[in-house]
Amino acid sequence: MTTGLPVSTILLTTGFLLALIGIWGMLTHRNILRIIIGFAVMDTGLHLVMVATGYITLGTAPIIDGALSKADAASRAIDPIPSALVVTAIVIGLSVTAVMLAYAIRLYAAKKTLSIDAFTESKW
Amino acid sequence: MMRHILVAVIVVLFGLIFARMVGGYVELDALRPLALDYVTRAPVELGTPNIITGILITYRGFDTLGEVAVLFMVAASVGLLLKKDDAKPASAKVSSPKVSGEKTAAAKPVLAKTEAARAAAARSAAAKANASARAATAGSVAVKSTKEAAPAEDDEAAPREASEIVRTGTEILLPLIFTFGAYVIVNGHLSAGGGFQGGAVVASGVMLMLLARPGSTLNVALLSIIESFAGVFYVGLGILGLVLAGGFLDPRFLPKGEFGAFISAGAIPLISALLGIKVGAELSVIIDRFRS
């Protein structure tokens, strides 16, 4: 707060930076496992961005309990939608990662290498 | 090098786009009408204190159902992909010798190409200046391959036991993890948590168990039956909502109960539990498939 930058802006920036790191990793590393990690990092970064956009200044988690009464919810809860979407997005991200890893195993089994450059059977 | 420059261009350009977006970002200071609707209506209409769970399971329940389907498909896909090759003849039996002929024909050039590709990869790798990163890659590949080879052989003879510490730790932690998972699952409508989160906790427990006892087997058949039943029941609950309440996946066909009580919020806890079971089972199955 004292920096003057809203907390969600910091989160947003962090998320984007993470995504950029992910992109860099995914495009520069040759090893398929590292490429997958790049994807995962990018995904995580963007999940951060998503959560950040739902933040309402001085808001709190949208769960009615001792800290947040029903009446307060309207004014103090953060936007619940991005949080809900992120749950779905995380699950889907995980699913995709799992499938990619399974493919990595198959690819390795096929050629005993994990270098992406080795898998250029089809071209043109 | 050329590639690195291109990648750098991509990253810089994306960085600029992101920076422009951050520049245009203004933190919201109040809920928009739709969000306000959710926040005010969810506790009243559904009787669930956790608004996010309310949204996930009811308002956007259709998404969640799709998400469950995604996980379910991943389990199937991974199974399909990592199925041992010896299972192949059983399924390919019917597809006549033509296929196998084609297979062998296809296999040959592939092998040859592999040699060539590997040689080429090796050459280019040697030529590249930034060998350090590459060496690391190669190292990890090597390590991985030996790792994979070792347990594969061990599995046949005698599975290597985990160390005392791991085993003991597991024995203490596992009940805790499972309990915590169950807690997160069933309290999804009341506090932070829910089916997905709890399911993931449970699956992490399973993972720990598998790490600690590499020789142990998971009853995948049972898990997949559980998984299927959970899915069918989920869809069934959705239909009940359609028939008994307002629409597909409407949980209000059960009484709302007292706000904040354990048994409340209509069918939300039920759906949440099914979700938890399903997710836990699915993730466990996926983990197990990767093990083989």
Next chain:
Amino acid sequence: MVDALFHPLNIFLFGLGGGFVIPLLYRLGKPWLHAGFFIALIGIVAVSGVSFAGLLQGGPTIEVLTGVGLPPLSINLRFGLWEGFFTFGVNLVALLGALHLWDRLKGNYGALLLYLILVMGIDGMVMTRDLFNLFVFLEIVSIATYGLLGLDRNAAAMSAAFKYIMATVIASTLFLLGTVLLYYVTGTLNIDALIEHRAQIAGPIGTTALLMVLACLVIELKPFPANGWGLDVYEAAPSGIASMVSVGVSAGVFFALMKLLPLFQDQLGIIAVSGGISFLFSNLIGCKQTKVQRLLGYSSISQMGLMMLALALLTQIGATASIPLVVGGLFVNHLLAKAGLFWLAGVLKQDDVDARTSLSGRPLLLGLLALFMVAIAGLPPFPGFWAKWELVMQLTSAGKLPWIAVILTGSLLEAAYMFNWFVRAMRPSDARAEARPDLVALLPIYGIALLLVIAGYIAARLSGAASLWIFAPLAVGVVLYALDWLPGRLKAVLMLLAVALVGFWLVENATGIAWLFAVLLLGGSLVIAAASLYREDSRPGYFPMLAVLLLSIPALLRSSTSLEFFFSWEIVTLASCFLIAKGRGAGPHVLTFLLFSLLSAFFLLAGFAGIASVSGTTSLTALLTAGPDATTALVLLGIGFLIKAGTIGVHVWLPGAYTEADDDFTAMLSAVVSKVAIFGLLTGTYLAIRSEAALELAHGMAWVGMLTTIAGAVLALRQTDFKRLLAFSSMSQLGYIVTAIALMSHLGWVTALYLVANHMMVKGILFLAIAGIILRTGTRSFGETGGLARAMPVTFILFVVAIISMSGLPPLMGFGGKWLLLSAMTDKGWNFLAAAGLFATFLGFLYMIRLVAGLFFGKRMAGQANVRELPIALLVPQALLVVGILVLSLYPKLLMDPVSAAIDPQFASTLVWQGMSLYTIYGYWNPTPVMFIAVAVAAALGVIAWAVYRSGLRGGGNLARFYAYYRRGIEQAMPPVATLFWQGVTDFTLATAATFRQVYTGNGQTYAMYVLFYFLALYLASTGPAGFWIAG
């Protein structure tokens, strides 16, 4: 209750419920598993079908609500006409696809549930009205695809799948981020609400978010050049899966784009350009491809590009009323034809175009292949044809001419590589006939072919052109095809009967010149078709196709709108193409013929569109009334017809096609089919009469015609193959007719029609005679024939009559024609042309003498002592045609009167008939002196030529040597410029394709980079450089 059972929501209950139950059923046993799968899949098809049918009968759009509360709060789905159309189409194809894939799916519960949920996911993408839910369905579809791609476990398939995953994950990540940011900007995820609050989507975040969503959809449609990953999957995946990716997944994504299009109003241009680039380049690069599935991949991508282009442009010009026909037609065309082609490729296990898995022994499969290719190429009667017509019409009227060039060029390239495959598949192979694919494997292919035909009819209804008569030729063809098991001669008789009956029914409604043409051509075609009785073999497929061809000609002639005309025109082209393909050595020439025919057709299409946009109607009468601003359209039409007439420069398709077609069919091609182009030229140039500017064009056309005549004659002189000589002679004679038409005068047109009648009969006789000679001697070479006059006296006499009439010597019909032509040219003051005409006549004499002498005079060849007279079946038609020549020579009035009457509405009459003599308004023309001069000039030239030959040779020599002497001279003087030119064009195209396909390196990481660059390019194109600046 029924409503509840077939409520669209049940698609998801069947899909998910079925999917979840499948592992349980698997435990119960395979019969349970399979039954469960099909119940669920058929349930999905039935639900979408019944709901769609309900909507078609005027039912209201079905809103599907889920969860609690109303739409912006909870997710809703919509099932309207569009949704019904897309889902039902995809589901039906998916059901057939499951049958096709059954070998792979059977017993494999993982694959079964993935397939089921994939189908459901596509339906979800189509139906959902929530942006995030769209993302979820996109992921469902993607992951199901990823899983199914694992069905084939060879390295190529695996790495292709991995590349596919990398690219699509990037795309869907863009979609996810875009969606959430759009929510941040607008506060809603409901698509309808987003569209309503479109104005709120602004500022850096809003714009970027919108572009991310757009980029995802565009990338998922595999735009060039960021599409290598898609191509690899098409190539390496099992055919059933590749087809689902090509038609199912793409359909879902495309529909998503269509649904969100109101959000992309500012990006319509970008979408159109992206689609256009994909369409053009995919088709270009496809030309260089020989792997069947990858070829189909290029075609798939290009079709999606075309659909994007059409959608964006039609929206941009506000022609939203045409979108159902155009986009719907293109979609259903692609859906059915592409799936059929993928499956066919799978069933044939053919992975390379060049592979020697020949189809030549399997007429039915070859027929199916042809059917699908015709559909893909956008030819009638399939939906793609109607869609493309409408698209071109709309774009022309909006003045988007460069786009039309893109569409037509791309279509031509696509036809080139698709039919290249077809032609290769047709080659007879030495390989022993393999076991036929079993019926079950073929069942889905038959099913989809049937659907395609039905879709074509529906599209025709939508275009307002589905009258009985226009489909009559095809219907007759189908009926005859059903009787194709009968013996050959019986089929020929049936075909003649059918053509006579239906043909005269079609002719009844034609009027004016068209009626004349119709009567003439129908009569001629019946006589010439009767000659096919000379062969006793069964000729599978020949007679039905011939009936289609012969009936399409009168159908074309009675057309009253340009759409009907164009439809029949294309059918004529296709039927002749397939008939030519029946010839043994026709292979490569079929492709040339088809490509030039299509080129011609595309010029016509552009021309008709131009006229329609000027006059506002597609009625052919617009050709008569359009003003001078239709000159461009006129030129386009003219070029189109001239290509088809085989004029100089574009004649390269003609000799091969004529020479290699079946011998009796060549007679039909030359005598009858070629006249269709002439008719087009006549009607098309009505316009020229109206506009002064066009007169210069007419002069040019006259020269084109005359040069064609001369070139044809010279080329004919070069030949040692007498069938080929006649082919060039045909080209030469058509040149005269073109010149006559170009005169644009009453006299000229009468001449043209007179020449048409003459040429039809003459060429009919000559080619039939040649057919008989080839039958008897087994050769086409002058070197192996000679002295046949004694062996076949009747033929000889008939032949000579025809030659005399063709040469223009008195007293036969040709004399009148040539006399009229010379008079008309001098009358118009085109004296140089007249002189050129005289020279051409001389050249004509030369090759005709050679033809007669080479065949009938001289010594009989060894081993031909027993050569007999031609079979009666060939002699009778020839005799009939000779009778025709004699009658018209003696009583020209029989033809001239109706011709004059038909032309009179367009010109002031210049001809008067008194008794047997012809008068013009300029006075009495004495034919004899003119003709004497002509003959004298020709004779003088001949003497000179002989003298040159003698002096050059010093010594005696017979006629054959005389020709051989000049042949060398001609060969040196006239290099095959046209052939070289077109070869160069082909080489250039292939070289360009080879260059551009270098972008497909095969490296997945590079492809991922392309995808990211594609987004950046899209972003740059939309926001400009300012988009990369923080304050921008």
